[in-house]
Amino acid sequence: GQQLNQSPQSMFIQEGEDVSMNCTSSSIFNTWLWYKQEPGEGPVLLIALYKAGELTSNGRLTAQFGITRKDSFLNISASIPSDVGIYFCAGDNYGQNFVFGPGTRLSVLP
């Protein structure tokens, strides 16, 4: 079945630094979603992408839909302590059945 890979698996950064993470697939997707999950909570939707090449921002977050339709990228600028959490990408190909990646765990050091 379809699988997503996310890198890095985890990252430790200093407060104020920019963060980049990506998500890759062996299959083409027509929708990418990025979520953040904190301990004991459900994933929270950050950004939705619908078109190859699309670049979308949500505050300090920017995500891009790769032009090959097999990858997506998430950047966080000027990280703050509340950015700590696990970031998941999810992809869908003309259905309602989203496939989630294994997540990137972000830790922000003060």
Next chain:
Amino acid sequence: GAGVSQSPRYKVAKRGQDVALRCDPISGHVSLFWYQQALGQGPEFLTYFQNEAQLDKSGLPSDRFFAERPEGSVSTLKIQRTQQEDSAVYLCASSLAYSQEQYFGPGTRLTVT
């Protein structure tokens, strides 16, 4: 309420017991999804409803898992004869008709002892 709610938040079951997990979607959301999230992993799709119709149940791991949404609103995920491998967080999500944007509840953490 404003968001998706799930109950109970935590459930401990002895192996072999049946459990029922409830999901209240966002009002007006036609689509409802159940996911299973094992520790340290991303959510995995279980099943999907549009209104009361279960359109996809390809992710249910065995016939011990059953989901229903009889009136097109609240949904229940039932697991019969629970096994230790069923221990996980069960997440519910909902979305508007024809929208890809799914909004998740806080999940139910099931521990089977």
